[in-house]
Amino acid sequence: MPLGRGFGVLWSANALSNLADGLAFVSMPLLTASMTDDPRLVAGLATLYALVRLLVALPIGVWVDRFDRRTLIVAANLLRGVALLGLALTIQFGVSSLVILYVTMAVVGTLESVADSAAVAILPSLVDRERLDSANGRVAAAQLVSDEFAGPPLGGFLFAFAAAAPVFAMGGLWAVAGLVALALPIRRSWRPPGDAPAARRSVYAEAREGIAWLARHRVVGSLALIGALASVGYMLPFSILVLYAQERLGLNGSGYGLLLAFSALGGLLGSFLASRLRKRLGYRWTIAASLLLGALTLGGLALTTDPIIAGVLLALYILHAVIWNICSLALRQRLVPDNLLGRVGGAARVLGLLGLAAGSALGGLLGVIDLAIPVAVGAAVFVACCLVAAIMLRGELTPDDPTTTAIREADADAETVWVTRTHALRAG
Template structure:
């Protein structure tokens, strides 16, 4: 099924950006761990990332609905590239410090919110609604290949070869993603902007998105699940680099390979989501995926075997991909185009609060036992399963309206 040239451009830009994200996921915690052995500071990098995104997400949602989404996507990627090149120069020519690392990652976090929100809001204008599941599945498959299969081992190997190399590579990839996105259609806003003096405040426009979300049972339930699952995800993953070292006895390269193997489950998830959703419907597909997430984390907390841990992480990533494709497609279909940025931003507030809370708790719990964050994450996913039962019995019937 061909989804058109414009989709392929967005797909390609996302692939380049996701490859940089995958390198970041491994290399930045490794850089932090090389500067401190305190798990709270290592986990604090993820906490900072979430807090910055939480701070900017609502106004960014407004501007994604106000401004040309293609321009926002291009600028966000180019500026992320510039920030990482600055970090690389700092590492190369001067002593790297945690404060420098934290400052650059704060900038990258804000720009990632712009890029992600713009791309998600762009997609429904590039493909037909009936093709959104397929389009999101292709993006998810490429994201997994780049973000978790290729990026993590590449990040680990680059870091092993030289602490500065990952930053240079990440900067170049983000700059390339921005240049690639220049081929997207220039005008993708659903409506014309009112004159500045007639525009409502950013706060009032953001409130419109929140009000719409509160009135829609399906999208609101998905947002609540997203917030809670973010806590469950970040609890173990904020200290996963330490878990791999202490409980699994892996070095930097081994850690990257472990994450790369887990991406195989995500790739499988991207291929099976559409047929499973067609057979079971959105509600039971989402519920089943969350049960898988809870059970894999529970088992992971008790294993010291690298192969078993890799298999469990692969199944966990499979659940995450299935959940993400279904929830994103439902939101893109149900939310009016002119509100996609703001409703998406409101949903992200819950998710980012969860990420911030989960990473902070992960660091604290890890000081007691390195496996404790993973076990608590499993318990939280059980709560997500309960929430999924509050989804409408047939949410896909709302999607088709």
């Protein structure tokens, strides 16, 4: 069932952007390796990207709440496109360097955070709250297809043709995504009746307001805690998964690629199941059951040496991860007031990124002892996540927020006016 013109525009822009991300997943490491054979510098690009996203998460959350989210999505994608097209030209004319590559990817990482945060925050104003699960599921499905299936092989093919080719393609895709986002409904500024404009505070003062709201709210705070723990549990096995596949499952590089591609099918299935499961079980038990599935699949993975069984378990694991992400994101979108969505999301994102870093480091340390240990510990972490969800996500989880409701009504009126004017122009 269609979710509306506004959602269709957002979905299209996200799909184009995600395809560019899929190209980057393969082509950027290949491009770095073509410039240096130092493993530290090759790995350093991913490290820089992660650090930039961590450092900018809180201020970007403030900007998403301060400024028009449509404008942020358009500007971030257009600027990413310009940055990548500039990098592609330096490669094409033989004047590129690691410094240029690192600086460009730092800029892209910042702009990606802006675009992603603004897209998450704008979605509740485009879709009825009862359909947020379906909307997030469709966005997740497009992301999986672009990031896991279409983007990586296309990126490898283009790089084999010419080093600059995938970079030109990425820049073009992001630029087109920005142009598509121009069709998002223009949102009018809304303020509760009687409220006077407040003096603007510093970025970090406003960021602290989002952190304080997150810490006070039982459900959304619990979701952030679970997200941080789940990030640790995710990176424990995935930080050493390539070694696990080689030494425990006996897979070569091609086999490892097939293992990851097969596991992504589970995520695609999860993107379609999440809304149906939530309607049947409710948020609390859908989230708890998905986290329990994550624990069981990692526990089985720690015990098996059969690559086929491992592939099925990983597919089920990714299925759990997608269902958890869709439900937790939709629940946060329904519970957080519209004027705090950016800041609360930024605070939660910081916790998740710290969890990823901690899980990666711990996975490497435990993997030195035995490669099965990080996988087993990851399973234990997900058991803890399941218990937290079952205990903390109780009671009424989706009360209406007056501010959010009023803003959505204003946006609906604005879109009605847009449609009416469009029909009038066509009739004329």
